[in-house]
Amino acid sequence: MAAPASKPVPVPTRETQPYWEGCKQHELRIQKCPACGHHQFYPRLYCTACMSDRVEWVKASGRGKVLSFTIVYRPVTQAFAADVPYVVALITLDEGPQLMSNVVGCPPEKVQIGMPVEVTFEDWTEDISVPKFKPV
């Protein structure tokens, strides 16, 4: 049997490089607009609230709450087969933006909507660490 294909390792772009550079240092970075104070994720050229182009990178608290989640029993590809059952979740960060991640560090059936979580990092390659979330 062939070895399972590897997981989809993110390939940073010029726009997302600062985010992945932060992850490599185990630091969750999001953008903040100095003009209106809006935080946003994923990274963009402009502030989506006021269209200012002066968006800056800031270190996020790394804390948030589970907005929704699913427990996956049928993996998307063989690369995820060993992880089943795994939790795919949407997390609302304390700063406001929402993102997708996995909730790890607890049995899947313990995950609940509204549960406080904090970021943790999985080192996938020398350059890429993937942010995941665990119960606070």
Place this chain on the structure above:
Amino acid sequence: MESLRSQVAIVGAADTEVGVVPHLSATQLYVKAAKLALEDAGITKEQVDGLITCTSFVEPYMYHAEMIAEYMQIFPRYCLNVATGGGTTLAIMHHAASAIATGVCNTVLITMADNMLSGLSRDRAIEAMSTAGHAQFERPYGPPIPGFYALIAQAHMHAYGTTSEQLAAVAVACRKHASLNPAAQMRQPITIDDVLNSKMIAHPLHLLDCSLVSDGGAAVVMTSAERAKDFKNRPVYMLGVGEGHSHEHISQARSLTTSAAKEAGERAYAMAGLGPKDIDVAELYDCFTPVVIIELEDLGFCPKGEGGRFVEGGRIELGGELPLNTHGGLMSHCHPGHPGSLFSITEAVHQLRGECGPRQVKEAEIALVHGQGGIMSTHCSMILGKERG
């Protein structure tokens, strides 16, 4: 907003065989559907001056509509390929209606097909399943397509107390209708327990909460309401149409429990001068059971949060208050990908013509069809009527 109201009509509508169709390629399914729709309209291909297709996943072409025109030797003055996932059908028809109403062209052939079941190699089938989602910010977390919709289901259950039994009632109704449709891919009736006992795919969605993977094609012919009187079959008029677009990636959605179906529906109702109470039959996009529940709410058939209770007790079945997905829907009739919602249009046309035999909705005069694409991303609602209105 009223500019397209009753301006155009559907004068031809047909499906190919659907389900497992290994003897026809994707391109052949497009062309067969087109031929059947032209025959239903009673016209020749020379009378078509507009051609619109959806993209084929299995046999893609850079200029897909041109490819189909070339294959059929049609030389249109309006030729367009549209891809907004499951919302494609209705968005295409919106484009066609605009082109006809503004005199850009007179008679538009819309054909859509694919063979996701028989036409994909193992590698491309895996690609089809695993390339959904943002490459950097979603895919690394391993969400299967049902998982994206499970996020929506879970949020709705948490906010409104919607139950797995209520989700299952959608699948049961679709299968009941499919059992009355000789063309449907899955015709064996199922119960709520069958759904709940089927394999868990992505909690809370079971296998039978998910739609099919199919081969098949469908096509329609549209023209102006004025010209429509000269065709073979009774025309079905487009009374209203509206779109709503909210995001590409589910992780960026404004809300998990209220979709842009709300804007799409409001725009379509406003154009038609009608409301949910006027609808006799609904064909709602049903890639996964929770989608139907959210669409019923967002399209105004019940208040937000009441969708789960609305689908109980046979209300959405034939003979109920709002029969929906009378052909069996994506759940049980067929789901070849992009073309999925065109079968809802052909079904609505046949319902309004009174041609549906044992699954005919009595005295069906007004139908609402809703398409949804992406992960609750793109929405288009269309209201069709037997009378020009």
